[in-house]
Amino acid sequence: MQSRKYNRTYHFPFSPGTTSDDRILKDWQGILEHELVITEKLDGENNCLKSDGVYARSHAAPTRNPWAKNAWEIWESVKDELGDLEVFGENLYGLHSIEYTHLESYFYIFAIRLEDTFLSWEEVEFYAALLNLPTVPVYEQGKFEEKKLETLILEGMEGESRLGGECEGFVCRNAAAFHTDDFKHNVLKYVRASHVKTDQHWTKNWKRAKLWFEFNKS
Numbered sequence: 001m002q003s004r005k006y007n008r009t010y011h012f013p014f015s016p017g018t019t020s021d022d023r024i025l026k027d028w029q030g031i032l033e034h035e036l037v038i039t040e041k042l043d044g045e046n047n048c049l050k051s052d053g054v055y056a057r058s059h060a061a062p063t064r065n066p067w068a069k070n071a072w073e074i075w076e077s078v079k080d081e082l083g084d085l086e087v088f089g090e091n092l093y094g095l096h097s098i099e100y101t102h103l104e105s106y107f108y109i110f111a112i113r114l115e116d117t118f119l120s121w122e123e124v125e126f127y128a129a130l131l132n133l134p135t136v137p138v139y140e141q142g143k144f145e146e147k148k149l150e151t152l153i154l155e156g157m158e159g160e161s162r163l164g165g166e167c168e169g170f171v172c173r174n175a176a177a178f179h180t181d182d183f184k185h186n187v188l189k190y191v192r193a194s195h196v197k198t199d200q201h202w203t204k205n206w207k208r209a210k211l212w213f214e215f216n217k218s
Helices: 029-033 066-082 121-131 146-157 180-185
Strands: 036-041 045-050 053-055 085-091 107-114 138-142 169-174 187-191
Touching: 029 146, 036 146, 036 187, 045 066, 053 066, 066 085, 066 107, 066 121, 085 121, 107 121, 138 146, 146 169
Parallel strands: none
Antiparallel strands: 036 138, 036 169, 045 053, 045 085, 085 107, 169 187
8 A cells, every 4th residue: 555655844934944835834832732852854865665665755656766776775674674664764875965974874764654653753763773774863852942942943053963064954843653644733844044955956967975984084
């Protein structure tokens, strides 16, 4: 059975990196009722590892793009462990607009869905460890008041990515599990200004991103 693609993530009203195609959740404060996990938004391609292959964000069919090569290699090593899990991750094999200098992997998990439920962050970390794959960097976790959350994000944007290079933004999600139909009220993002979308332009002359040790070669 073909699953639904990864849900659209709405922007915080104070996110400057929106375009005409993006959506903003104006009444966003409901998310503050939950314990939140603030993770770094990485500049890659949304890929999904499922038992029957690797999918790009559309989920129309398994992706055969050359920059998904590494994701297929990962899939070969974990496919027998996936079962009904849909493992969503940022595929950084193809260099986009940010070059990360501390990459230890090309695939960083940010969500896992089981049927119609996005698993809790604790479960995401459990399965990531089981699959021997990293999660996206966690910036902060806890319950936050509105002003504190906004301040944390803005302060985080003044620093570098945990993976080296520019920080693209942050994603705030409910730490608990939630139904996929409730996604927009449980996951929100902040994206830097002048964010370069990963459209077809980067694919024309794409190149492989370097892992951390390749920057240290003499």
